[in-house]
Amino acid sequence: MTIKNSRRNFLQKITVSALALPLLPSYTPENLYTEPYQGSALRVAIMGLGSYGTRVAEAMQSSKMAKLTGVISGTPSKIKEWQGKYKIAEKNCYNYENFDQIKNNPDIDAVYIITPNALHHPQTLRVAKAGKHVICEKPMAINAQQGKEMVDACKKANVHLLVGYRMHFEPKTLEIIRMRKEGELGKVLFFQGLSGFTIGDPSQWRLNKQLSGGGAMMDIGIYSINGARYMLGEEPIWVTAQETKTDRAKFKEGVDETIQFQLGFPSGAMASCLSTYTMNNLDRFFLNGYKGFAELQPATGYGPILGRTHKGELTQPHITHQTLQMDEMAAIILQGKKPVVPVDGAEGVKDLSIIDAIYQAVKTGKKIDLKV
Incomplete structure (x- = not known):
């Protein structure tokens, strides 16, 4: 059994552009999913289209404040599959060599990095340099020194760096x-x-x-x-x-x-x-x-x-964790919301x-x- 299936099965078995918008109402989990949301949505590209990337994409279909608008992958067949499934425009699809071009794409506000741990550091630096917000899966890097460099790079670029602490x-x-x-x-x-x-x-x-x-x-x-x-x-x-x-x-x-x-x-x-x-x-x-x-x-x-x-x-x-996470992270980026427990x-x-x-x-x- 592959790790994708092994880890997914384990978890299933044990459990049966973004500027601050101060005028928008602040939504809580209780009312966000019961009342209409009329505010801006965070436009997100997912980098890494494996099993967890798929789980996040599926969960985002129920998100109110976050929208899947782009993909970054080294596998062309996965890009084509996601394009059809999630109605992603061709101009919002990138590979690992050319994704720096997101700098010029107004359809993408943030990139969610869901790749092997050792890739988080260099990919975060590139996304930050492109001027986009970063959401990075945990662990954020493979050591604290890399993590500090990622924080510094995002601070210098004036973009958010959030970690996938669902x-x-x-x-x-x-x-x-x-x-x-x-x-x-x-x-x-x-x-x-x-x-x-x-x-x-x-x-x-x-x-x-x-x-x-x-x-x-x-x-x-x-x-x-x-x-x-x-x-x-x-x-x-x-x-x-x-x-x-x-x-x-x-x-x-x-x-x-x-x-x-x-x-x-x-x-x-x-x-x-x-x-x-x-x-x-x-x-x-x-x-x-x-x-x-x-x-x-x-x-x-x-x-x-x-x-x-x-x-x-x-x-x-129970609210699907990734749905709630993406909406809450959108509120942090778009509205300046302060979470109970930090995710920066x-x-x-x-x-x-x-x-x-x-x-x-x-x-x-x-x-x-x-x-x-």
Whole structure:
């Protein structure tokens, strides 16, 4: 089974031009999908027409504030297929050699980069230079230094750099964050994040360090890193980590199979997390406080997300994550909306800094101090 099918099946199984427009009304998820939207839409080109790019494109058909208007791909047959399916004009279709020409295309406001991790950095620099906003899949790059360069390039070009943190808009996730902020859980001292699945085809790019930048940590483990930060509402100050590798033929040097890691926070809270490519049924967040608890399982799959707290089951409605993400990101770019949890490039750099430190902790066996 290919990675595209493997990862998609895993997630399915566990879950059954843009200028600020201050005069536009600010829409919430509740009313955006029940009331007509008359404002401007963010015109988006998707770069990378694989399985996740397809998922985003399908979800965007229900978006109110974001519209698919262009494609960028190295595969001509995919471009033709998408042209017909999504009614994309020929002049809005590009390949990896000529996509710098989007600079002169008023039909494209932003490019959503959904390509292998190692390509995010150079592609973001080119999109920014072309004067278009960037939405980049996570991890934003393969290390924090690249991430900082991407942030600087977009700042210099005066364009937004957003990262595909779809869980930052998910209603049940946001309800737990609200409860923690308002003290309903009491002082919170522990977070557990379990992120993993059994990966398939050993020849895929996710198991190629040159393209992926690592292994499970760069793909699925980042969910627990990011989750620990937004669930606890703090930035970690130290990390320890241990790697387990049972198949060195499949998981070569620099490609992690399983890593357990621990994060310490200024309040005294701790996070205990697992990232793996060799175990299924792992998609759980647990937050424990003096007054109560919160649990999501599944916590990061494509949905519906399921959750409960000491007060009972979470019942917030499920909205297709990518639909909600694209509308919320359009509101950030077009209206200057401030999300509850940031999704900007600085947020992506923080996760990459922690990943860098985790790999350092694995290599040295030492506790690594963090300045996120």
